[in-house]
Amino acid sequence: MNRTAPRPAAPAVPAPAPPSGPLHRLAWAAADGWTVARRDVTHWLRQPWEPLFGLLFPVLMVLMFVYLLGGAMSVPGGGDYTEYLMPGMFAMVMVFGLGETVTAVAADSARGVTDRFRSMPMSASAVVVGRCLADMLRSAAALVVLIGFGSLVGWQWHGSAGAALAGFGLLLLLRFALVWIGVYVGLVMRGQGGIAVIQTLEFPIGFLSNAFVATATMPVWLGAVADWNPMSSTVAAVRGLFGNPAAAGDGWVAQNALLMAVVWPLLLVAVFAPLCVHRYRNLDG
Amino acid sequence: MAPAPARTAPAVSARGIGRRFKDRWALRGFDLEVGRGTVHGLLGPNGAGKSTAVRVLTTLLRPHEGTAEVAGYDVAAQGARVRHRIGLVGQNAAVDEVLSGRQNLELFGRLHHLGGRAAARRAAELLDRFGLSDTGKRPVGTYSGGMRRRLDLAAGMILDPPVVFLDEPTTGLDPRGRDEVWSAVRGLVGGGTSVLLTTQYLEEADRLADRISVVDTGHVIAEGTPAELKSRIGGDRIDVVLHDEHALAGAAALVEEATGHSVRTAPEERRISAEVDDRAASLTRAVRALDEGGVAVADVVLRGPSLDEVFLHLTGPRAGTGSPAAARVTGGTAAPEQQDTRQEARR
Numbered sequence: 214m215n216r217t218a219p220r221p222a223a224p225a226v227p228a229p230a231p232p233s234g235p236l237h238r239l240a241w242a243a244a245d246g247w248t249v250a251r252r253d254v255t256h257w258l259r260q261p262w263e264p265l266f267g268l269l270f271p272v273l274m275v276l277m278f279v280y281l282l283g284g285a286m287s288v289p290g291g292g293d294y295t296e297y298l299m300p301g302m303f304a305m306v307m308v309f310g311l312g313e314t315v316t317a318v319a320a321d322s323a324r325g326v327t328d329r330f331r332s333m334p335m336s337a338s339a340v341v342v343g344r345c346l347a348d349m350l351r352s353a354a355a356l357v358v359l360i361g362f363g364s365l366v367g368w369q370w371h372g373s374a375g376a377a378l379a380g381f382g383l384l385l386l387l388r389f390a391l392v393w394i395g396v397y398v399g400l401v402m403r404g405q406g407g408i409a410v411i412q413t414l415e416f417p418i419g420f421l422s423n424a425f426v427a428t429a430t431m432p433v434w435l436g437a438v439a440d441w442n443p444m445s446s447t448v449a450a451v452r453g454l455f456g457n458p459a460a461a462g463d464g465w466v467a468q469n470a471l472l473m474a475v476v477w478p479l480l481l482v483a484v485f486a487p488l489c490v491h492r493y494r495n496l497d498g
Numbered sequence: 499m500a501p502a503p504a505r506t507a508p509a510v511s512a513r514g515i516g517r518r519f520k521d522r523w524a525l526r527g528f529d530l531e532v533g534r535g536t537v538h539g540l541l542g543p544n545g546a547g548k549s550t551a552v553r554v555l556t557t558l559l560r561p562h563e564g565t566a567e568v569a570g571y572d573v574a575a576q577g578a579r580v581r582h583r584i585g586l587v588g589q590n591a592a593v594d595e596v597l598s599g600r601q602n603l604e605l606f607g608r609l610h611h612l613g614g615r616a617a618a619r620r621a622a623e624l625l626d627r628f629g630l631s632d633t634g635k636r637p638v639g640t641y642s643g644g645m646r647r648r649l650d651l652a653a654g655m656i657l658d659p660p661v662v663f664l665d666e667p668t669t670g671l672d673p674r675g676r677d678e679v680w681s682a683v684r685g686l687v688g689g690g691t692s693v694l695l696t697t698q699y700l701e702e703a704d705r706l707a708d709r710i711s712v713v714d715t716g717h718v719i720a721e722g723t724p725a726e727l728k729s730r731i732g733g734d735r736i737d738v739v740l741h742d743e744h745a746l747a748g749a750a751a752l753v754e755e756a757t758g759h760s761v762r763t764a765p766e767e768r769r770i771s772a773e774v775d776d777r778a779a780s781l782t783r784a785v786r787a788l789d790e791g792g793v794a795v796a797d798v799v800l801r802g803p804s805l806d807e808v809f810l811h812l813t814g815p816r817a818g819t820g821s822p823a824a825a826r827v828t829g830g831t832a833a834p835e836q837q838d839t840r841q842e843a844r845r
């Protein structure tokens with residue numbers, strides 16, 4: 214069944230010319246990133262119970278720690294446990310976002326969506342930029358909800374609005390670093406394996422920090438590990454900025470929490486962002 | 499500036515492609531030429547290297563050896579140009595389950611930089627062309643397998659690319675879904691698109707392809723038109739399944755005489771297979787002979803040659819019974835559990 218006159222189908226749409234300069238390319242990448250992120254937003258609108266359940270969990274954790282365990286908790290050096298706890302819970306919500314990132318990336322890889330994106334004339338960074346945008350949006354929304362809920366159970370900040378904003382900025386910076394770790398893990402371990410690993414690790418990561426109890430109450434070696442947990446630096450710095458009780462240890466990291474709350478995330482991004490890009494370009498090795 | 503490809507360049511041309519995973523070659527010495535405006539079938543069993551070939555040709559994997567051009571551009575050196583001219587419909591339907599069909603196509607349209615309005619118009623056109631207009635608003639999660647695959651095809655056709663790659667487009671579909679996809683593919687071809695299609699089904703390659711390359715263990719073992727290949731592998735077959743294993747030898751002799759061809763027996767399935775030249779006439783003769791011989795028959799089927807039989811003819815008999823192609827694949831160094839999960843994932 215040879216066709217005698219193979220001719221291209223009348224193009225229903227004019228194919229847009231490929232980007233010319235670096236600026237044009239950047240504009241394409243930004244537009245693509247936003248398009249990819251909008252897909253997630255549409256998901257949330259179509260299936261709102263999924264993100265809503267995601268919010269319910271930290272809310273339940275707050276209730277549990279404040280009312281169930283809070284009575285037995287005391288903050289070394291004094292202070293209200295709820296005020297001590299909430300910055301830790303904010304950071305915990307950022308860590309929980311890691312599972313969301315891994316899940317989304319692994320699902321796209323396993324189902325061939327990533328391959329389709331990679332076979333299309335779109336910028337390679339757009340997929341990751343889109344992922345990043347969507348995850349940051351979601352975590353920011355979760356943060357806002359938890360701030361509101363924290364106020365209901367008696368938490369508040371005492372410093373200036375500027376300092377409070379800086380605190381939220383540090384929390385989102387931590388989340389930003391975690392996006393890159395999540396993308397990398399999702400690309401490396403496609404499928405359910407990666408998700409299970411991360412969801413199991415989220416708790417030890419969260420508890421092995423100063424988020425719930427002061428590291429001074431732990432055995433010395435464990436307290437040192439917890440102090441070096443990047444999450445601890447963010448939590449301690451945020452407590453300082455909010456004017457909440459900090460009960461910081463006297464190790465070097467604990468004393469330089471503000472510095473480390475910036476350095477840790479930047480360091481993680483510096484390591485994982487190139488890994489992600491490399492992995493995305495060379496999926497399957 | 500790279501030279502523009504000649505207008506007559508083939509849609510796909512690959513020479514000596516090699517690609518390994520760890521130290522195992524998934525593709526080695528792979529040659530292929532797909533003429534413009536034709537459909538080319540890559541026929542091969544699980545693990546033959548079909549998907550690897552498609553992934554190399556669509557710039558997803560770098561070849562370790564050899565060169566390939568698609569639409570006249572080199573896949574390794576001019577990947578971006580290649581990506582502007584191809585559509586990929588991968589082995590798994592790569593569409594978003596939560597979004598509607600329309601939203602999916604609009605998403606891919608915007609990622610092709612059509613702009614919101616043009617993307618919406620294009621989505622409507624494609625839904626119409628692939629017979630999905632009625633279901634365009636429903637989430638894809640509620641689609642049937644055939645509908646999902648057609649949407650997947652539509653998503654690969656946003657810019658009407660001159661070359662389209664379809665990796666096992668009908669695996670896992672029921673006959674109705676398969677027919678839907680087949681007619682969609684014929685529609686593409688009618689528009690002049692060049693298609694490279696992989697499949698495990700001889701029938702599918704026969705129905706859709708102008709030429710077929712048979713792939714095994716990473717390279718092409720035979721190439722030709724469906725008619726040429728079929729003349730090499732013989733015509734239809736009958737399968738006779740018995741109730742009683744002990745009657746197998748006697749029945750085999752009867753079938754052999756009725757068809758005039760030597761038979762293959764699969765004792766564990768109590769099955770006898772033989773080639774037939776004249777379909778119904780041979781079938782009738784065989785059934786009559788078995789009946790007169792007092793053999794209790796459980797089932798009789800008239801069918802085209804299976805992929806196993808194609809391989810048997812093209813490569814000669816191999817050790818072991820049952821499925822020679824599959825036996826050879828899993829007998830390699832591939833981790834068996836990986837093979838299993840890959841097959842599982844397809845269902």
Ligand SMILES: Nc1ncnc2c1ncn2[C@@H]1O[C@H](COP(=O)(O)OP(=O)(O)OP(=O)(O)O)[C@@H](O)[C@H]1O
Pocket residue numbers: 497519520523524542543544545546547548549550551589698832836840
């Ligand atoms: N990412 C990978 N890592 C390691 N090995 C791989 C990878 N992809 C494919 N292989 C191996 O390469 C060989 C060819 O695989 P390929 O997927 O190309 O086969 P196929 O013909 O598409 O098979 P199927 O019909 O199962 O889709 C197989 O042995 C497979 O296990």
Ligand SMILES: [Mg+2]
Pocket residue numbers: 548549550589665666
């Ligand atoms: Mg395959």
